Amino acid sequence: MLFERSSGVLLHPTSLPGKFGIGDFGSEAFTFIDQLAESGTKLWQVLPLGPTGYGDSPYQCFSAFAGNPYLISPEILIDWMLLNPEEIADMPSWGERVDYGAIFGWKPKLLRKAYANFSVRRDNDKNFHDYPNFQIENAAWLDDYALFMAIKDENHGAGWVDWDQGLRDRDPQTLAEFRAAYAERIEEQKFFQYLFFKQWRALKNYANSRGVRIIGDLPIFVAYDSADVWAAPELFHLDPSGKPTVVAGVPPDYFSETGQLWGNPLYKWKVHAKTEYGWWKRRVKSYLSLFDFFRIDHFRGFAGYWEVPFGEPTAVNGCWVKGPGASFFHSLQKELEKLPIIAEDLGEITPDVIKLRDQFGYPGMKILQFAFSSPENPFLPHNYSQNCVAYTGSHDNDTCWGWYLSTSNEMKTFYHAYMNRDNLDVPGDMLTEIWKSVAVFAIAPMQDLLGLGQESRMNFPGKTGGYWSWRMEDGQFGQQLVEKLKNMNYLYSR
Numbered sequence: 001m002l003f004e005r006s007s008g009v010l011l012h013p014t015s016l017p018g019k020f021g022i023g024d025f026g027s028e029a030f031t032f033i034d035q036l037a038e039s040g041t042k043l044w045q046v047l048p049l050g051p052t053g054y055g056d057s058p059y060q061c062f063s064a065f066a067g068n069p070y071l072i073s074p075e076i077l078i079d080w081m082l083l084n085p086e087e088i089a090d091m092p093s094w095g096e097r098v099d100y101g102a103i104f105g106w107k108p109k110l111l112r113k114a115y116a117n118f119s120v121r122r123d124n125d126k127n128f129h130d131y132p133n134f135q136i137e138n139a140a141w142l143d144d145y146a147l148f149m150a151i152k153d154e155n156h157g158a159g160w161v162d163w164d165q166g167l168r169d170r171d172p173q174t175l176a177e178f179r180a181a182y183a184e185r186i187e188e189q190k191f192f193q194y195l196f197f198k199q200w201r202a203l204k205n206y207a208n209s210r211g212v213r214i215i216g217d218l219p220i221f222v223a224y225d226s227a228d229v230w231a232a233p234e235l236f237h238l239d240p241s242g243k244p245t246v247v248a249g250v251p252p253d254y255f256s257e258t259g260q261l262w263g264n265p266l267y268k269w270k271v272h273a274k275t276e277y278g279w280w281k282r283r284v285k286s287y288l289s290l291f292d293f294f295r296i297d298h299f300r301g302f303a304g305y306w307e308v309p310f311g312e313p314t315a316v317n318g319c320w321v322k323g324p325g326a327s328f329f330h331s332l333q334k335e336l337e338k339l340p341i342i343a344e345d346l347g348e349i350t351p352d353v354i355k356l357r358d359q360f361g362y363p364g365m366k367i368l369q370f371a372f373s374s375p376e377n378p379f380l381p382h383n384y385s386q387n388c389v390a391y392t393g394s395h396d397n398d399t400c401w402g403w404y405l406s407t408s409n410e411m412k413t414f415y416h417a418y419m420n421r422d423n424l425d426v427p428g429d430m431l432t433e434i435w436k437s438v439a440v441f442a443i444a445p446m447q448d449l450l451g452l453g454q455e456s457r458m459n460f461p462g463k464t465g466g467y468w469s470w471r472m473e474d475g476q477f478g479q480q481l482v483e484k485l486k487n488m489n490y491l492y493s494r
Contacts, residue, residue: 002340003293003363003387007435007485007494008043008215008443009036010395012058012458013071014098015446017474021094022103025199026073030206035477037210039485040494044207045215045295045443047395049200051149053225056100056468057459059297060223060264062149065141065286067196069111070103076199080127082114097469114195115188134194140282141227146189147175148227150182159225161242168242170230200290208292215342215443216291218283220298221248221264228279229265235272235279236265248301249308249315253347254370255396255461259306259315266307269324277324277331284332284339292340299343299362302328303353325352329360342389342441346370363440366390368430369403372415380418381437390439392430392448395458399447400427402454427451435492442494449485450476 016023016032023029036044050061051068058068077083088110092102118128135142151167152158160167166174179186204214222228224244229236237245248264272280287294298305301323308318332339343357345364357364366388371379384390392400404412404426416422419429427448434442447456447470459467488494 002338003440005494006042006213006441007040007489007492008045008441009041009446009449010045010391010443011446011472012047012395012468013049014468015458015471017472017476019094020074020088021092021106022070022098022100023471024071024073024075025203026075029073029203032477033203033207033210033212035482036207036212039482040489041485042211042213042494043215043293043441043443044212046217048217048219048297049290052100052468053223055464056098057464058217058468059219061219061226062152062223063141063145063227064219064222064283065138066145066193066227067200069192069196070107071200072107072111072192072195073199074110077110077114077195082117082195083110087113096473097471100469111192111195112188115191118191128194130198131191131194134197135190138193141286142190142193144231145193145227146186147179148230149189150185151178153185154182160230161225168230204290213292216287216294218287218294218296220296220301221262221266224263224265232279235268237268238265244310246307247310248305249318250298250306250347251315251318259318260462261308261312261315266305266321273324273327277328280328281332281335284336288336288339293342294340295342295344295365297344298347299345299357299364300347300349300353303356304350326356326359329356333360346394361387363387363389365394366434366439367393367397368434369393369397369400372407372411372418374414381433381439384437384439386438386440388439389441389443390434390437391442392427392434392444395445396461397445398454398457399445399452400430401451402457405454425451431488435488435494442492446472446477449481 013025013029014023016028018024018026018028033044048058048061049067049071050058050063051066052058053060053062074083074088078085092106094102122128148160151163155163167178207214233242239245244265246266247262248266249259249261251259253259303323303325304320305323306315306318307321308315341362343362343364345353345357346367366379366384368379368390369392371377377383381390393403397403398406419433421429428451431444431448445458456470458470
């Protein structure tokens with residue numbers, strides 16, 4: 001079976017402990033997998049792994065295909081003799097959370113040292129014999145991405161819409177001149193991607209060998225300032241100067257009275273359909289090679305999406321527009337067969353979204369924090385079907401403790417009545433509730449497994465600054481928690 005009763009932990013790699021300022025694909029990641037395996041926890045869910053930009057959100061990346069170089073492990077680069085220990089001697093002093101500013105100032109320089117060391121011996125080092133094949137196999141996105149990042153670097157990080165017109169509009173002669181002048185800078189970017197995918201695939205293979213499968217996260221939309229939009233503007237609603245005419249968001253909801261104005265450019269779905277969704281098929285194929293399952297963030301956008309005119313200060317003045325619907329998934333499945341998709345079906349869900357999800361048999365999501373209002377609430381476990389994925393909360397929610405302390409007295413009263421517990425182990429009780437439910441997968445953020453408070457929240461939708469930076473402390477996922485998970489997985493057949 002594609003989906004079998006299992007449990008999992010939601011932890012983005014940036015949140016792993018370690019000595020290099022940000023979690024990465026080094027020894028701490030392998031230790032984490034060992035701990036999952038020992039506890040019988042069969043799933044590791046991550047957030048998008050793409051290269052992040054302003055705001056540090058993994059949902060606003062410079063590419064839908066590339067990996068985040070910040071996740072490359074310096075420790076492994078030393079093992080591969082691309083760095084020597086002295087070359088990390090200038091490492092900053094890190095705090096408890098990810099300091100993206102300090103990482104941005106330090107890690108790219110470290111990766112350039114690795115590339116320089118590789119360049120000296122590239123023809124004689126058999127450890128990297130597959131680098132030419134990597135470039136060939138990924139040329140469809142890698143060439144544009146490496147060029148995009150090299151131009152961005154030369155323009156001090158400016159968005160592509162603000163580049164000189166020849167570069168902005170991809171004038172062939174201007175691009176050819178840039179490639180010739182900055183060939184080494186472009187090659188660096190390709191090599192960083194090679195390192196990322198070489199390390200990630202080794203980590204995923206190890207996880208699979210230990211019985212742990214990985215759930216990825218595919219955002220439906222791409223960032224405006226991305227290689228994807230710059231390289232294929234015809235696939236998006238843009239004006240002749242490259243600016244969006246309409247952008248993505250969601251109407252007022254649980255998280256915001258004015259909605260969420262995401263700002264992503266919207267797809268010209270009719271153009272995608274004429275190509276039989278070729279760009280999307282390449283994107284999904286890349287995910288199938290990187291993950292065992294993947295969650296589609298904002299799945300409802302395929303049924304209908306919230307379109308906001310560009311320039312609006314909030315998402316209030318938008319409208320619903322019909323998405324590509326079943327024809328999109330039929331086209332994917334014709335070529336890729338049955339897909340291991342989890343549908344993020346949260347927010348304002350209409351019958352057409354439910355119909356689309358169920359037509360293809362994709363499990364939806366149940367967030368226990370949303371449940372405590374009435375017995376009919378679909379997020380209460382007695383209302384679950386087997387074909388769903390249950391969470392205490394997601395990366396967008398507060399921790400269980402944070403939720404409980406900030407929720408209304410009415411919800412607290414309902415919570416205690418429903419849970420039939422007077423004690424105040426809120427995270428532990430909520431974990432038990434979803435683990436014993438009929439949901440095929442039960443998944444909890446690591447913060448809830450550790451019983452942490454609001455200070456450990458990963459994200460707050462619609463707000464910027466200070467998020468995406470939580471890290472687990474060294475040793476925090478200890479043997480006591482491993483044994484607790486092991487017992488829960490045994491008791492509830494996960």
